[in-house]
Amino acid sequence: MCVRGGARRRAYGRPAVGNRPYRDPMRMGPHSLMPGDADAVKGKRLQRVALARAWQFAQPYRGTIALFLSAILAAALLALVPPFAFRAILDDAIPDEDRRLITVLAIVVVVAALADAALAILQRWCSARIGEGLIYDLRLALFRKVQRMPVAFFTRTQTGALISRLNNDVVGAQTAVTSTLGSVVSNVVVLVTTLAAMIALEWRLTLLALIVLPLFIIPAKRVGRRLQAISREQMGVNAEMNSQMTERFNVSGAQLVKLFGRSNDEVDLFDRRARRVRDIGITSAMYGRVFFVALGMVGAIGAAAVYGIGAFYVVDGTITSGTLVALAALVTRVYQPLTGLTNARVDLMTAMVSFERVFEVLDAPEAITDRPGAVDLVAPKGRVELDHVRFRYPAAATVTVSSLESPTALGGADPDRDVLADVSLTIRPGETVALVGSSGSGKTSLASLIPRLYDVSDGAVRIDGRDVRDLTQESLRAAIGVVSQDPHLFHDTIGANLRYAKPDATVAELDEACRGARILDMIRELPDGYDTVVGERGYRMSGGEKQRLAIARLLLKNPAIMILDEATSHLDNENEAHVQAALEHALRGRTALVIAHRLSTIRDADRIVVLDDGRIAEEGTHDELLARGGLYAAQVFAGESALLD
Ligand SMILES: Nc1ncnc2c1ncn2[C@@H]1O[C@H](COP(=O)(O)OP(=O)(O)O)[C@@H](O)[C@H]1O
Ligand SMILES: [Mg+2]
Numbered sequence: 001m002c003v004r005g006g007a008r009r010r011a012y013g014r015p016a017v018g019n020r021p022y023r024d025p026m027r028m029g030p031h032s033l034m035p036g037d038a039d040a041v042k043g044k045r046l047q048r049v050a051l052a053r054a055w056q057f058a059q060p061y062r063g064t065i066a067l068f069l070s071a072i073l074a075a076a077l078l079a080l081v082p083p084f085a086f087r088a089i090l091d092d093a094i095p096d097e098d099r100r101l102i103t104v105l106a107i108v109v110v111v112a113a114l115a116d117a118a119l120a121i122l123q124r125w126c127s128a129r130i131g132e133g134l135i136y137d138l139r140l141a142l143f144r145k146v147q148r149m150p151v152a153f154f155t156r157t158q159t160g161a162l163i164s165r166l167n168n169d170v171v172g173a174q175t176a177v178t179s180t181l182g183s184v185v186s187n188v189v190v191l192v193t194t195l196a197a198m199i200a201l202e203w204r205l206t207l208l209a210l211i212v213l214p215l216f217i218i219p220a221k222r223v224g225r226r227l228q229a230i231s232r233e234q235m236g237v238n239a240e241m242n243s244q245m246t247e248r249f250n251v252s253g254a255q256l257v258k259l260f261g262r263s264n265d266e267v268d269l270f271d272r273r274a275r276r277v278r279d280i281g282i283t284s285a286m287y288g289r290v291f292f293v294a295l296g297m298v299g300a301i302g303a304a305a306v307y308g309i310g311a312f313y314v315v316d317g318t319i320t321s322g323t324l325v326a327l328a329a330l331v332t333r334v335y336q337p338l339t340g341l342t343n344a345r346v347d348l349m350t351a352m353v354s355f356e357r358v359f360e361v362l363d364a365p366e367a368i369t370d371r372p373g374a375v376d377l378v379a380p381k382g383r384v385e386l387d388h389v390r391f392r393y394p395a396a397a398t399v400t401v402s403s404l405e406s407p408t409a410l411g412g413a414d415p416d417r418d419v420l421a422d423v424s425l426t427i428r429p430g431e432t433v434a435l436v437g438s439s440g441s442g443k444t445s446l447a448s449l450i451p452r453l454y455d456v457s458d459g460a461v462r463i464d465g466r467d468v469r470d471l472t473q474e475s476l477r478a479a480i481g482v483v484s485q486d487p488h489l490f491h492d493t494i495g496a497n498l499r500y501a502k503p504d505a506t507v508a509e510l511d512e513a514c515r516g517a518r519i520l521d522m523i524r525e526l527p528d529g530y531d532t533v534v535g536e537r538g539y540r541m542s543g544g545e546k547q548r549l550a551i552a553r554l555l556l557k558n559p560a561i562m563i564l565d566e567a568t569s570h571l572d573n574e575n576e577a578h579v580q581a582a583l584e585h586a587l588r589g590r591t592a593l594v595i596a597h598r599l600s601t602i603r604d605a606d607r608i609v610v611l612d613d614g615r616i617a618e619e620g621t622h623d624e625l626l627a628r629g630g631l632y633a634a635q636v637f638a639g640e641s642a643l644l645d
Helices: 005-014 037-078 080-098 101-146 151-156 159-203 203-211 213-248 252-260 263-315 323-343 343-360 443-449 473-478 494-499 509-517 518-526 543-557 572-587 598-604 622-628 631-637
Strands: 385-390 422-429 432-436 457-464 481-482 561-565 592-595 607-612 615-620
Touching: 005 615, 037 159, 037 343, 037 481, 080 101, 080 572, 101 159, 101 252, 101 343, 101 615, 151 543, 159 518, 159 607, 203 213, 203 263, 203 323, 213 252, 213 263, 213 323, 213 343, 213 615, 252 343, 263 323, 323 343, 385 443, 422 443, 422 457, 422 592, 422 622, 432 443, 432 598, 443 561, 443 592, 473 481, 481 543, 494 509, 494 543, 509 518, 509 543, 509 622, 518 543, 572 592, 572 598, 607 631, 615 622, 615 631, 622 631
Parallel strands: 432 592, 432 607, 481 561, 561 592
Antiparallel strands: 385 422, 385 457, 607 615
């Protein structure tokens, strides 16, 4: 349906990623984008802005977040119960031979364990609700946003990168709220409560236990940083691998690989990437393990130190053996939150990168929007007017998110040339105008201005005397039907593809539209009729059949204005006769702009407009133009196909 020449050309014309040093656009967080001090400050400011916005998204979950944090706090306090119970057993119950107290204390410990388990489940319930809820919210917001993006956005955007924002980054962003926020709060609470309890028990031993900490925290900080870098690299190489798969596993990609005999090169490329994924996976696993082993070791050394030195205190009678046991139990709970907190900032920053990548898409400029106070186009008569139209394709910055663009896309260069210069043309209601001109003269571009897939750079496009920018996009597009050279069908049944134009169409209506488009007989011959699945992986319709189906779809839509962009090119004679008949039916009583290069299509038009390098060179009926002996006549005499090439 839409005019996407640029994208197609790019996708087929170049051996995509190739072997140039790969700059993954998906990994351009603020860090990789901004080296240098001044930029780092800017990065921090950005982070703060992102943080504030992230909080906006978390707002609806305020209540659940409060419950979540309360559960964390309660669990941290509850964890102090067993050490103190053990101390009471050793210091009071055993010496006093108080059997009742022993039983009570044992029950207290069991109840604490049960309550702790309940709290753990409550915590998970909260974090799952918050996390999944956020994922849902962000995804929906992104999908909505993408629906509003102009065509130009899609011609420049790497689909895989965009999908990854909706899949991975959204998940990464929610971890900022659930796991990072949760672990920071729980670490702070556990640290404060445990330290307070330890100091209350015996401050000298507590200090002693803390002395070993710097030995660990400083290297831990390093390892944590490295681990972050590794996991970011891991995301990057995974993305590279995935984008190769998404590009090569669709029908046209696979065909291209085969026809150019590049299978082995593809395997090599994939091998290199998958190998990187493997190697980084191993490195990451090793760093992670070393980190935790070291943490466990420090815990063990701490406990040993507490016992080793504390035992002398017990012998001296400074502390009781119960206090010693309680201290030893508590000391192991101090190291983990401390190391966790040393890396909290980096953790948070990493999680924020995902949020920023989501916001980046949400904030992308919406080049084409309904103007405030835009009105509906009601009962369109179909008068189309181009008034001194100048058009140049929009600059990248106004339509795309640069990190979503393919590194090989159009070289990122902005178009510096007017595609249309001062074009004025009026098509009266019901008139059929044929637009001809050599390839690249701007025919498709001109046609795309009418349904406002792009906005004019200067001048105006009017329908029934109203500037298309003053109309709601929905009503404007309802009034216009487009058949392009290669119409798109969704991977769905024929019926569903037709009903895309009119969801409540009855079978009788489908029949009528298909009869008009000269495709009914063909559909009836299919074993499943309207239930036949078409599209890339379904029943492969021929070019002519697809075009007639697309015309049937338009007949259901019943627009006042029809635009056919080379809808009859590449058809053999028999197919063409069918399509021609379908078109004749479709165009009856409608305003039509027909871009064509077949003389048979052109000759029937009420008027022919010849476009040459973005300007109207000639205008008139077939006979008038022939008599005039200009560009058109020259092309016709040179043979009809020369009108295109
Ligand atoms: N998405 C795009 N971005 C930038 N330039 C484009 C884009 N699409 C087409 N062009 C350029 O605009 C000019 C006119 O293209 P087009 O309207 O497709 O011509 P035609 O349909 O007559 O063959 C060409 O030079 C083409 O390279
Ligand atoms: Mg074209």
